[in-house]
Amino acid sequence: MATTTLAGRQLDVNEEGFLTDPSQWDEELGTALAAQIGITLTDAHWRVIRFVREDHAVKGETPTLRRVSTVGGIPIKELFQLFPKKPAKKMSYIAGVPKPVGCV
Numbered sequence: 001m002a003t004t005t006l007a008g009r010q011l012d013v014n015e016e017g018f019l020t021d022p023s024q025w026d027e028e029l030g031t032a033l034a035a036q037i038g039i040t041l042t043d044a045h046w047r048v049i050r051f052v053r054e055d056h057a058v059k060g061e062t063p064t065l066r067r068v069s070t071v072g073g074i075p076i077k078e079l080f081q082l083f084p085k086k087p088a089k090k091m092s093y094i095a096g097v098p099k100p101v102g103c104v
Helices: 027-036 043-059 065-070 076-082 087-095
Strands: 002-006 009-013
Touching: 002 027, 027 043, 027 087, 043 065, 043 076, 043 087, 065 076, 065 087, 076 087
Parallel strands: none
Antiparallel strands: 002 009
């Protein structure tokens, strides 16, 4: 397991930079993670990120793009606008949860 320093603290991450311990996450860190990949968070982003974190806590796995859309009520087109090119990967990264299964 690797570690990195971000927002003034040591974090446990995997080889792709995803947190390996979601309990290390808070909204300040989410903002810093988003900035690293060029995203400035708005209320719409936070709605998605909070859903991803809550669903992960309940289900024990990271929600897929389809689940965020159907269960979270956020249209896929909007997810692509908020998190361009690889929305599932980006929203999971910012939310501090593992990359969804099947996501490249």
